Amino acid sequence: MKKKVAFYTLGCKLNFSETSTIARGFQEEGFERVDFSEVADMYVINTCSVTENADKRFKTIVKKAQKVNPDAFVAAIGCYAQLKPEQLAEVDGVDLVLGASEKFKITDYINDLSKNDHGEVHSCEIQEADFYVGSYAIGDRTRAFLKVQDGCDYKCTYCTIPLARGISRSDTLQGVLDKAEAISAKGIKEIVLTGVNIGDYGKGEFGNKKHAHTFLDLVKALDTVDGIHRLRISSIEPNLLKNETIDFVAQSNAFVPHFHIPLQSGSDEILKLMRRRYLSELYVNRVQRIKKVMPHACIGVDVIVGFPGETNEHFLETYHFLNELDISYLHVFTYSERDNTTAAEMSGAVPKNVRSKRSKMLRGLSVKKRRAFYESQLGTMRTVLFEGENKEGYITGFTENYIKVKAPWNPELVNTLHQVELSEIDEDGHVRFEFVSQTIDV
Known part of the structure; x- marks a missing residue:
C-alpha cells in the first residue's frame, strides 16, 4: 500500500x-x-x-x-x-x-x-540558506505560480522575511524558461510570477550581489514562451518597477495590465521609519506611468496600519493619499509586533483598538476603489479566463486586468479564454457580461 x-x-x-x-x-x-x-x-x-x-x-x-x-x-x-x-x-x-x-x-x-x-x-542558521531551489504550483487551477526569486536583502524594520528566508537569490534565466515551458505543456493558460522580492531578480546563489540578468530581461524572455496566454507579475517593489518594464508590459504579447505594488504608508515620515527604499512621490510617479500607457490597468496596493509612531495625522495622510490615487484595490495589514525586528523596539506603539479602527477604514476604502474601477470598465471588451470550480451553480473567471466575472456553471468553459463585453455589477460584486466571441484559445 x-x-x-x-x-x-x-x-x-x-x-x-x-x-x-x-x-x-x-x-x-x-x-x-x-x-x-x-x-x-x-x-x-x-x-x-x-x-x-x-x-x-x-x-x-x-x-x-x-x-x-x-x-x-x-x-x-x-x-x-x-x-x-x-x-x-x-x-x-x-x-x-x-x-x-x-x-x-x-x-x-x-x-x-x-x-x-x-x-x-x-x-x-539562516545565513546557510544560500542556495536556490526553483518551484512552481499547479493543480486544478487554470493558473500556475512560478517562483523566480527567493530571500530579500532589504532591511524593512517590521519584516521577518529576511530572517526566515535569507539573502536575495534567483533562478537562472534558463531555469525559469524551462519551468514556464513545463507549465505550458500541461495546458495551463496563465503564469503568476512570484518570489519574495521579484524586482531584485537576477542575483546569483551564495550571496553574489551581481545581477546576471535583470527583471526586465526575465520579462522579455518569458514573453516569448509558446502556449502561455497570460503572464502576471504578482508583487513588485515600486523602486524596482522601472519605466522600461511598465512600457514593455504595455505592448507585450502575454503580460497582462495588472500590477500589485506595496506602498505600506502614504506618509514619508512613516516610510522612513519603516526603512522603505522610496518616498510617496516615487509611488505616485509609478502609478501615473502605468495609467498613462495602460489606462485600463488594475493596480493593487499593500498598506500597513498602526505602525509604531503612526499618529492620527499620519494615518489620515495615508488615507487621503490612497483616496486620491488612481488605484484599484488594497490589501490592508494591521501591524503586529514581531520578535527580532527593529520596529518591535520602537516607541509610540499604537493601541490595538486604534489599529483595528484604521484597518476597517482602509478596508472600506478598498471596497469603494474596487467598485469604482469595475464601474470604469463597464461597456469595455475584455478577455476572460474561466476557473475550474463550480461555486453554487456559477463559474467565475478573471479578465486580463483582474476583474472577477461570473456566469451560470458550464463545464465547457473551464480553462478557456473568451472575449466578453462587461455589462453590469451584480449584488455580490462580480461583473456580468455578454459573450462577444467563442473561445479564442489557440
Whole structure:
C-alpha cells in the first residue's frame, strides 16, 4: 500500500509554489497525495510568519490533522518553522520541524513515519540558506505560480522575511524558461510570477550581489514562451518597477495590465521609519506611468496600519493619499509586533483598538476603489479566463486586468479564454457580461 501524505499551506503564493514542488517530490518517492481533510499517514504544514497569531493558527491545523488520524506523522516547514522551530516542536502532536534549507529535503528526514516523543528539529542558521531551489504550483487551477526569486536583502524594520528566508537569490534565466515551458505543456493558460522580492531578480546563489540578468530581461524572455496566454507579475517593489518594464508590459504579447505594488504608508515620515527604499512621490510617479500607457490597468496596493509612531495625522495622510490615487484595490495589514525586528523596539506603539479602527477604514476604502474601477470598465471588451470550480451553480473567471466575472456553471468553459463585453455589477460584486466571441484559445 502506498503511504499517503497531505499538505496545508499558510501564507503567500510563494509558499503555495513550494508546497506544490515538495509534494511532487513525495509522489516521486512513491507517496500518494490526498486532501488535508482525508486520512493520511503524514501531514505537512507549510507555515507563514506574516500571519498574526501564527502559532495559534498552527496549533489549530495540527489538531485538525490529529482529529482525522491521531497516529499520523506531522511535520512543520516554512517561514515560521525557521523563525520559531523549538516553539513549533513543543506543540502536541508535532514530530518534525524543518527550516528554510531542510524543507526541500524533507523525505531525507522521515523513516517509518512512527510518532516521536517530541518534535525533532532540523534548522540551519539562516545565513546557510544560500542556495536556490526553483518551484512552481499547479493543480486544478487554470493558473500556475512560478517562483523566480527567493530571500530579500532589504532591511524593512517590521519584516521577518529576511530572517526566515535569507539573502536575495534567483533562478537562472534558463531555469525559469524551462519551468514556464513545463507549465505550458500541461495546458495551463496563465503564469503568476512570484518570489519574495521579484524586482531584485537576477542575483546569483551564495550571496553574489551581481545581477546576471535583470527583471526586465526575465520579462522579455518569458514573453516569448509558446502556449502561455497570460503572464502576471504578482508583487513588485515600486523602486524596482522601472519605466522600461511598465512600457514593455504595455505592448507585450502575454503580460497582462495588472500590477500589485506595496506602498505600506502614504506618509514619508512613516516610510522612513519603516526603512522603505522610496518616498510617496516615487509611488505616485509609478502609478501615473502605468495609467498613462495602460489606462485600463488594475493596480493593487499593500498598506500597513498602526505602525509604531503612526499618529492620527499620519494615518489620515495615508488615507487621503490612497483616496486620491488612481488605484484599484488594497490589501490592508494591521501591524503586529514581531520578535527580532527593529520596529518591535520602537516607541509610540499604537493601541490595538486604534489599529483595528484604521484597518476597517482602509478596508472600506478598498471596497469603494474596487467598485469604482469595475464601474470604469463597464461597456469595455475584455478577455476572460474561466476557473475550474463550480461555486453554487456559477463559474467565475478573471479578465486580463483582474476583474472577477461570473456566469451560470458550464463545464465547457473551464480553462478557456473568451472575449466578453462587461455589462453590469451584480449584488455580490462580480461583473456580468455578454459573450462577444467563442473561445479564442489557440
